[in-house]
Amino acid sequence: MDDFAWRVSLAELQGPGPFSIYPGVSRSLLLLEGNPVRLEIDGVTTWLDRQHPPLDFCGTANVFAHPDGRALDVGIMSRIGRCRHSCRVVQLAGKAALTRSAHTEVLMLVEGGPLRIASSTGVVALDRLESLWLEAQDDTVLHLEAAHPARLLISAFETSC
DSSP states (O other), X not given: OOSOSEEEEEEEEOSOEEOOOOTTEEEEEEEEESSXXXXXXXXXXXXXXXXXXXXXXXTTSOEEEEOSXXXXXXXXXXXXXXXXXXXXEEEEEEEEEEEOOSSEXXXXXXXXXXXXXXXXXXXXXXXXXXXXXEOTTSOSEEEEEEEEEEEEEEEEEEEOO
């Protein structure tokens, strides 16, 4: 875990417990399933729920989770000095164009589906919790189509060095 520049991962919370500490890492967290999770971050209580945007915090923060039953989250991390990240959730229904802004982006369908993504190189269909990894050489504009309301997590990564 000491050599990644960035990562996106799913984690299941089944009971109370501490988060791992990652010195030199920025973190974001988005709840995907389950009841709201009470988090103690460096002694301050905050809530993670499915209606709020991703929660950002430092990798050295002391985090203790208190889930109310089983919960599933997605964690986004980037190593300070090598990379920086941002993430946002986009609500989709019908057709939309997405203009990319970062060197590397990971699109994850977090709700709804399927989501059709068209570019000059073809079409990809994402089902819930599937991801698409895009690099600089990929199209800047993507054409999205969701037959049903959907939520898409967009994690953007920029190299710092």
